[in-house]
Amino acid sequence: MFLVVGLGNPGEKYARNRHNIGFMAADEIVRRHSFSSYRAKFQGELAEGKIGTDKVLVLKPMTFMNESGRAVQEAASFYKIATEDIIVLHDELDLEPGKLRVKRGGGHAGHNGLRSIHAHLSPDYARVRLGIGHPGHKDKVTGHVLNDFAKADADWLIPVLDAVADNMDALLDARDSDFMSRVAQAVNPPRNSGTKKDND
Numbered sequence: 001m002f003l004v005v006g007l008g009n010p011g012e013k014y015a016r017n018r019h020n021i022g023f024m025a026a027d028e029i030v031r032r033h034s035f036s037s038y039r040a041k042f043q044g045e046l047a048e049g050k051i052g053t054d055k056v057l058v059l060k061p062m063t064f065m066n067e068s069g070r071a072v073q074e075a076a077s078f079y080k081i082a083t084e085d086i087i088v089l090h091d092e093l094d095l096e097p098g099k100l101r102v103k104r105g106g107g108h109a110g111h112n113g114l115r116s117i118h119a120h121l122s123p124d125y126a127r128v129r130l131g132i133g134h135p136g137h138k139d140k141v142t143g144h145v146l147n148d149f150a151k152a153d154a155d156w157l158i159p160v161l162d163a164v165a166d167n168m169d170a171l172l173d174a175r176d177s178d179f180m181s182r183v184a185q186a187v188n189p190p191r192n193s194g195t196k197k198d199n200d
Helices: 018-032 065-079 112-120 138-145 151-166 168-172 176-187
Strands: 002-006 039-041 044-051 054-061 086-092 100-104 126-131
Touching (some): 002 065, 018 086, 018 151, 054 168, 065 086
Parallel strands (some): 002 086
16 A cells, blocks of 8 residues: 655645645546545545555645644554655755656755654655746745746646656556656657648
8 A cells, every 4th residue: 555645735825836736746646546535534635546456545734834744644654554655746946847856765855844754754755856946046935835836837737747647657666767757758748749741
């Protein structure tokens, strides 16, 4: 069994924030794979389903970002899920919008949600770093992550969320390179991939 955790802040005020891209990815996984409806559990919202033959739980902590680890620890303890079988979806300032990286273990790089999960569990979980870009100066970071995505961002945001949901099977199998390359191809389809029409 796997626990997939989307990070974000609860409430309509934050729903479209860049900081909430983890919630958005979690919702797309639940929708795409026809999971159960979310229900309130473990200080969060929990949905259950299957991806291929794997049983998967999707959790959105409702504790606010900096206390995310409490909800993750409760769910993992209840279902006896090893930290290595937890995948966290979160926003990443140090990647360009539309870019994505998978990392297993290591530091939290100052991300408050990851810092909380580190404190309650260990660093041994997987994380999907979803690029939202950096505003250019550290003083602008809070405003950047807590502002809504612009309408133009839909051009890359929707393909990223779709591709993450579509290719979760590779991630569950720890085929991280396959997962990353599939998402990259979906977001940036190869040029000249269509059939050329002859000129009349």
